[in-house]
Amino acid sequence: MDPVRGQRPDGANVEYVVDASSVASVAGSPVFLLPSNRRRIAARLVDTVIASVVGMLVFMAVGDSTDGGMFLVLIPVGFAAGGLLYFLPLVHWWGTTIGKWMFGMRVVRLWSDGTLPPSFKDTFLREFDRAVFLSIPVANLLFGTILLAQMAKDGGSYYQSKFDRVARTAVVRWPARVAGGVVGAGL
Template sequence: MLVLASKGRRISARVVDTLIAFGVAYLLLVGLAGSTSDDGAILVIASVSLVGGALLYYLPLVHWWGTTVGKRVLGLRVVRLWSDGTLPPSWKDTFLREFDRAAFLSIPVLNVLVGAILLAQMAKGRGTYHQSKFDRAARTVLVRWPGVRARSVAA
């Protein structure tokens, strides 16, 4: 039986995944910026690196395995809502779930505000399935894997 992920595990997984995604973005930034000294170009490259790093990290992992490093460490998995939990999200659903977040977090100055809003949303109750707006758009839900105890997804 699948069990919904708790708030603490969701937030902890997001912190781990964000640190890794920023690491990927940093590597992209160093590789792309190289010898550029133009401040405007570096700002654009930094924004592109943040989006690219997040997408390179989240999209393949969530689509292929339904989990990221942070989610796996904390025993969580993204599954299609109203499924038996064996199917990871489709490419379309994964893109819907991850792209908006990556795009919002790459906007200079607004990224801190958006990050704070996302953490606040994660900390409060979000309906029957504890879904973020990104999960609702993609028709996915975050569950404990393997499921242990708490509220069941299949009702």
């Protein structure tokens, strides 16, 4: 069932499963195994550290030319810009980030076979909203906790974050299983 439209698209053969033991018993091709919340959190922590370093570099490049009052404004802007500079190209070109790659995950278009990464529009929708909401000082912890709790309890929508739903993407374990074996093992 498509969480955005409320129905499974005609002709979709893709299946999403939570339990690795049920992959062999599902008839779809390919069958995507959805990652656990622990795996997603661990990948997100790695990505956050890397994006923070990129954000600090952006901040340092701009911060020297401003006065002290702009410092408080530039910190969230720097982290949002750093996050976008890190996430946008990686997710758009390869469908993964360093953290997701380390933990065997990939962002795919919902209901696709997973061979193509998300379009630039989908990637921008997914990452820009996240960068804006999660770069607000102090509120980012509250937003992050609420979004994680909603994602964890909402198994009916493939454990998607709100940002994945907007962009019509899903985070899956990679490589995926197909009827004849494995697809995407080289990624």
